[in-house]
Amino acid sequence: MRNPMNAFAGMVGKAAGGLARRLHLGGGTTLPGTLARRLAPDILRDLSAALPHGAVLLSGTNGKTTTSRMLAEILRAAGERVLHNRAGANLIQGLTATALADTDWRGRPQATIGLFETDEAALPQAITETNPRLVLIHNLFRDQLDRYGEVDTVARAWRTALATLPPSATVVLNADDPAVADLGHGLAARVFYYGLDDERHAVGAGAHIADSQFCRRCGQRYAYALAFYAHIGHYACPRCGHRRPEPQVHLARLELRGTDGSRLYLRYPGGALEIDLPLPGLYNATNATAALAAALALGVPAHIARRTLEHFSAAFGRIERVTAGPDGPAMLIALIKNPVGATETVRMLTTGTAESGAANLHVMIAINDRFADGTDVSWLWDAEFEPLATRVAAATVSGTRAEDMAVRLKYANMPEGRITLEPNLAVAVDQALAGLPPGATLFILPTYTAMLELRENLAHRGWVRQFWDE
Numbered sequence: 383m384r385n386p387m388n389a390f391a392g393m394v395g396k397a398a399g400g401l402a403r404r405l406h407l408g409g410g411t412t413l414p415g416t417l418a419r420r421l422a423p424d425i426l427r428d429l430s431a432a433l434p435h436g437a438v439l440l441s442g443t444n445g446k447t448t449t450s451r452m453l454a455e456i457l458r459a460a461g462e463r464v465l466h467n468r469a470g471a472n473l474i475q476g477l478t479a480t481a482l483a484d485t486d487w488r489g490r491p492q493a494t495i496g497l498f499e500t501d502e503a504a505l506p507q508a509i510t511e512t513n514p515r516l517v518l519i520h521n522l523f524r525d526q527l528d529r530y531g532e533v534d535t536v537a538r539a540w541r542t543a544l545a546t547l548p549p550s551a552t553v554v555l556n557a558d559d560p561a562v563a564d565l566g567h568g569l570a571a572r573v574f575y576y577g578l579d580d581e582r583h584a585v586g587a588g589a590h591i592a593d594s595q596f597c598r599r600c601g602q603r604y605a606y607a608l609a610f611y612a613h614i615g616h617y618a619c620p621r622c623g624h625r626r627p628e629p630q631v632h633l634a635r636l637e638l639r640g641t642d643g644s645r646l647y648l649r650y651p652g653g654a655l656e657i658d659l660p661l662p663g664l665y666n667a668t669n670a671t672a673a674l675a676a677a678l679a680l681g682v683p684a685h686i687a688r689r690t691l692e693h694f695s696a697a698f699g700r701i702e703r704v705t706a707g708p709d710g711p712a713m714l715i716a717l718i719k720n721p722v723g724a725t726e727t728v729r730m731l732t733t734g735t736a737e738s739g740a741a742n743l744h745v746m747i748a749i750n751d752r753f754a755d756g757t758d759v760s761w762l763w764d765a766e767f768e769p770l771a772t773r774v775a776a777a778t779v780s781g782t783r784a785e786d787m788a789v790r791l792k793y794a795n796m797p798e799g800r801i802t803l804e805p806n807l808a809v810a811v812d813q814a815l816a817g818l819p820p821g822a823t824l825f826i827l828p829t830y831t832a833m834l835e836l837r838e839n840l841a842h843r844g845w846v847r848q849f850w851d852e
Contacts, residue, residue: 412471415478426474429481430512435462435495437512438676441505441540442520442562444723445669446472448661448700449520450499452673456690457495460682465493472501477508502536506543517544517571518554518676520669522561522594523612523722524761533594537561547571552679556672557629558614564598566627576675577629580636583664584608584615585729599624610664611729612722631675636667641714641730641823646670650678655688661701663730665723670694699833704845706815712823713815717833718747719755724765724827731825732769743774745825746814747791748781748807748832755829759783762790771795776817778802780810781832807832808839 418425430437440450447470454466467480477498484493500508502522509517519540522533544553549570556562557577566573596603597619609615618625634654635647644667646657659670670691677687696702704713718724731743751757770777771794779787784805791801802817804810814824828836840846 412473412475412479414482415471415475415480418482419475419478424511426478426481426511427513429478429485429491430496432491433465433493433496436515437496437498438516438518438680439498439500439505439508439512439514440518440520440676441500441502442518442556443502443523443720444726445520445665445672446499448666448696449518449669449672450497451696452670452691452694453518453676454497455694456673456677456682456687457497457680459686459690460677463492463494465491465496467498470499472499473504474507474511477504477512503539506539509543509546514547514551516552516554516676516679517547518672519556519562519565520672521556521559521614523720524764533561537565541565544569544571554672554676554679556614556668557627558610558616558668559594560598560604560613560617560626561594563627567598572679574631574675574679575627575629576631576633576671577626578610578614578633578636578664578668578671580634581608583610583636583638585610597622597624611726631671631678633667633671636664638662638664638667638733640733648674650674650684653684655684657688657691659691660694661696663701663726665726666696666701698837698846699828702846704840706845707843711815711818713826714823715826715828715833715836717830718765718827719829721761721764721766724762724767727827728765728767728769732773741773741775742822743770743825744776744814744818744822745770745774745827746778746780746810747787748810748826748828748836749779749783749787750781750829750832750835751783752831754831759786762786767791767794767796771797774800776800776802776814778804778810778814778817780804780807781829807835811836811839 440446454464457464465481465484467476471479484491486492498508522537524533544565551571552574553566553569553571554574555566557575594613600619600622602619602621604617605620607616616626630651632649633646634649637645641662643660643662646659646667648655659667674687699715699717702715704715706713716727718727749759751759767790774796777791777796777800779801784803788801788803792798802813804813818824837846841848
């Protein structure tokens, strides 16, 4: 490191992380960065500058963990040695801890490129400290208003930070999100867009969860030719003409295959390709499109991205498939944390390959209201749980706000006799598994801390590994 104090701070941080893991106090994903930054506040700036191929930042409300993992694997397949905060510690302290963990005994990075999933609120500071060569922003929805504030507040902070990027940098944006797409206006950096074209998936958007309904230029309400979900779609302002920008990477056609996966047909400058993605749902298809767009912008050949995506496994808790013991039933864990994510997860479960209208789904929903989840759970009333009412044979609700979720399902018209309330997560898992018929899958929808608690319990049972070991 250029600064001797940074080298000392790095050694202290790494030692603290190793001690935390040895004492089973956690994965050491944040503590090293916290300690190192107290001793040397500019240590992340120093470490990022030493990466031969620079740093890449990825942010957004939904999908950033899965998308960053997709991109990390693509870059590795292209021959890069990737520094990646894979465990999901995405605040500045977590980014710093990740960078420290990669250093050699002299405090120098061993990776060739850094890829940092970044919390929405932390993105401006991350841009300042890492001087990234590429920033990918996926979407912007209401999420934990107690932490982030309204979406316009977040968008303004992002715009200010992106304006500092030089012409040599690239910003990759979702053309279908008005608030995100507008961030590309007037930047010195190169702007690269991606988007969905398949009109068959335009099922409409609920106004109650559409956060960016008004023109970013004149304030008039957007008119939508296609609305995929929330405010995501093809939009134009009837007053001033501001509209969705033309993407460079098009998801031209998408075939969803229930919970098994999907087939993507993509076009990009100079070519096209098809991808059999082993992840289900519209939002995972857009995650893959975003990862491909970023990879192409970084100069990765398309065939490498395709091969990688076709063999991709989701991050822990994000469409994670688990078997309950050697010969036990199957579980699928799908994180939910805000209205849009929950609505799209329900959509994935209820528009699968099973016979329409059959009440054959077994679900467990675990809602916590801890700080990392957001302490305000009123978002449950904005999420569309109504499709579950006619498709669910049994629903177990758990977590610190199990009662709230039970009431929400009742008002979604689910028969009360199908709802089991058990606040204790471990007991709830046992009860839900006990009620599964042979060959059925238990679909588990937890909030963030409930997901971590669930996986801790499953790890003790020997059914999964700890997330920092994956």
